Amino acid sequence: MADLRVSVAGVSFKNPVITASGCFGYGKEYDELYDISRLGGISLKGMTLKERLGNPPPRIAETPSGMLNSVGLQNPGFDTFVKEDMPFLRQKDTVLIANVAGATIEDYCGIVERVSGTDVDMIELNISCPNVKEGGVAFGVSCESAANVVRQVRPYAKKPLIVKLSPNVTDIAAIAQAVEAEGADAVSLINTLLGMRIDLKSRRPILKNNVGGLSGPAVFPVAVRMVWQVASRVKIPVIGMGGIETWQDAIEMMLAGAGAVQMGAALFYDPYAPLKVIEGMNQWLDEQGVKSVSEIVGQVKPW
């Protein structure tokens, strides 16, 4: 039995497998299938100060080895979350990460401040949602705007602050460095790649939002590359995600430099995928004679 514990920005995880924001709701649904306390952590559904209805349906389209979504940050708002979901979640022995977003800098500051007053363990600043008109990815695509939002939010964050990066940029490592310089405690990546599908019969985009975010195994090689690039340019921990489906994928992501991983789309076709990853990882480490999973982080040997 290898030691699966990892520590990211001072927070201890029982294992490095976290469910990705927007793919696991606030945990209740999957807890009907298995005890979600078995997970290293949960990145909760993206939250805003006030309720958001999200985009009109259809909000999902299938793609080769992947999917597009255009949910658009639907969520009940902070107050409802605290009342209806926090009590259940806090009974669970797993790291809780509040994924937060806003349309303006003030929104970001407001939600970060409020969330800091709750029992969550970390805050993940989503500056990379491609599915909302204002805010979201708009903040995440230039070093200046990314740095600016982190600078402004930082004083309100009383919990370790993870900044979630967009892959729809020319130089993701530069943006990671910019947010590191403003005091981000960690970065997570990748959010979804912007994509589109068109229905031949109606000649309409399948998504009512026209475009949406690509995730799932298709994006895995892009995610590994970005995690590797970012990890080699920042000192803060990197949480890696994008297309992880198997324990092999999770190990690959950790070798590339991820101190922990998140899994999203894979849940939809295999709800047990995170548990299988934890188990497989454990076996592999034992076979390899590696005592602690943290030993493999960033251990890729580039040519």
Add this chain to the structure above:
Amino acid sequence: MADLRVSVAGVSFKNPVITASGCFGYGKEYDELYDISRLGGISLKGMTLKERLGNPPPRIAETPSGMLNSVGLQNPGFDTFVKEDMPFLRQKDTVLIANVAGATIEDYCGIVERVSGTDVDMIELNISCPNVKEGGVAFGVSCESAANVVRQVRPYAKKPLIVKLSPNVTDIAAIAQAVEAEGADAVSLINTLLGMRIDLKSRRPILKNNVGGLSGPAVFPVAVRMVWQVASRVKIPVIGMGGIETWQDAIEMMLAGAGAVQMGAALFYDPYAPLKVIEGMNQWLDEQGVKSVSEIVGQVKPW
């Protein structure tokens, strides 16, 4: 029998299906399987003035619904091409597109000038190869550098000039506009997305070049989105590619705004894929009662 002819930048194609650069060599190999004159066009293997050896192997890695390559523009150089391949190619009744690259602006000008003196029909300026240290994608990731290379090259181009764009950028439409402003006659997209795979056993990147370019069905939704964005922002024709495998994919790309399409990775698992696309497209147009394929270009109706 629908009319499959299309015209791109004044050049007539018997059908809109072109094989993508680097995936079809100089045509000889696939001509052993079928007459390559049945293709709308061929974008030839990326060419430089002088021979290039390319990157060390392994140069290919498999990914979910896709592949990474790091060939690195291996090619015999302009003179050898003209002597050994041009005579064969010119017997073929298909549009020949010379895909050209260089390490410096002077290289680009040189190869464009030389190629302009041959019998090829069009020139595709590759400013988006992710697999070479100098030149290649370096020119393609900012509006300024892309505009600059096109401006300098333009006077030497005596054939219609297509500029091939990189998807590894924040705003591909802005780059398309920048090259349009400098006189590009068309743009083609997408080149490959930068990606990476790591072998768990050796803990080494699978590619000796560490990173490589992702192509194949996995990237299709990203390509459709980019073609749609670019087509709505430029007036020059757009040639769409990235993950096209079936005739449905080709139609989807054309609805998004592509005046013609290119196919690459699909050839590797189905050498006949381009012919199947031509045939399927023809049948669909007949069923839909569409007389000419050019009528569907850009006909997506966004919500």
Add this chain to the structure above:
Amino acid sequence: MDCMRESQKRQGLYPIVKKTACARQTYDVTVLCPDIAKTASPGQFVHIRCPGVTLRRPISICQVDAQRGTVRLVFEVRGRGTAELAQLGEGELMDLLGPLGHGFEILPGARAVAVGGGIGVPPMLEALRSYGENGTAILGFRSANAVILEEDFLQNGNQVRLATDDGTRGTKGFVTQLLKEQLEQQRPDIIYACGPTPMLKGVAALAQQYGVCCQVSLEERMGCGVGACLVCACKTLRENGYEGYSHVCKDGPVFEAQQVVFE
């Protein structure tokens, strides 16, 4: 509808014990999945992993045999996922996640009319099962050769009225005509409906006109199928009168007709 709360989700590989083709490109499959069958109720669905595609495909539960531990699914080949499903033969395994969602409210001792259009017919079978002769199935199809499950409703003891678009079986025209006739004759306590949106709209309007409670089963593209990803949104009226999004996989697929904002 407390029954729903108790239905316990399972995911596993379950053997196909019977498979027949029941119409052109339409298959009738019985799967042995005792743990799912045990708690499944009418109107719920299973989410099926199909080889070669990424996302699961939702298919309504057409019949449940809790004793035998089987669930019956009737589906039409529409695209790649259902085409792959259709390849699976008896003895092969199906990857099911279910039972999912919120089903029909069954009123013991009452009269029910179920209106099904095309591939919306299957969930009606289980919905009407307990009603026997107090249940009437009004079923619409494109054409005579697309008619499915007629015998099965008769075995339920239900009355069956058919309509086809081309008049090759039953009345020529829409199920809504038949429903209207039925409502004129005898008002049921509840109407169940599943089928294309225009049909559902029509049924909902008639139900309201005649003051009969009506439940409709909706379709939307799905991701997780359990309520976690929020992609399967459909517009509904909230208690406060404002419009908002509910989710077909969790709050539905069955909704009170008057709550649905048809677009």
Add this chain to the structure above:
Amino acid sequence: MDCMRESQKRQGLYPIVKKTACARQTYDVTVLCPDIAKTASPGQFVHIRCPGVTLRRPISICQVDAQRGTVRLVFEVRGRGTAELAQLGEGELMDLLGPLGHGFEILPGARAVAVGGGIGVPPMLEALRSYGENGTAILGFRSANAVILEEDFLQNGNQVRLATDDGTRGTKGFVTQLLKEQLEQQRPDIIYACGPTPMLKGVAALAQQYGVCCQVSLEERMGCGVGACLVCACKTLRENGYEGYSHVCKDGPVFEAQQVVFE
């Protein structure tokens, strides 16, 4: 080697007419593909599309029966692609592209030694076929239970010498030892070799030392398999003495040993 030029590439779905397991995770498959068998020659390969993965997988032609129109393939399960291939049974179809590449030069009436290591053994069978008793197969395996094709070489009329890493069959140790003994006894006109790179290096060095012409079959990750995509590069010496890249799928997989730059 003009014979090669005439081999004509085909792609199609061909039925498996025979399939056996010949060692742990190793399968022996005969495919009916007359148009491929007609022009296939020793050392060439077929490129196989495997369900569920993107790229084709190259597998050497182990035996050709032009009369029956069959090609025999022997492969080991290494990863996902070969695992999928191993699922295909008799009567099922395999998507082959072939015959591909440049094979071994066969010298009529001469003496040949073929050195095969592990899953490098299969192409040796067809290479030695025409040599009969003038052909010697030196075969190396991990262990006795990994030995494959021994009988088949004997049926060719070839001499067979075995080595295993653990000594459970034949000599304990490397095939290069056996080759050295063989060269001391009787110098052949040509040596063929296929196996892991260290083995090939060793064989090439011995061949040079004893002045025997040597051809080696190389492996590299492939895309197109026909010479169009240039991914399967391997370093070779050109006529001008400089190093450059040749391509395993088209210029190879068989190369003159002295042209190969082993890294």
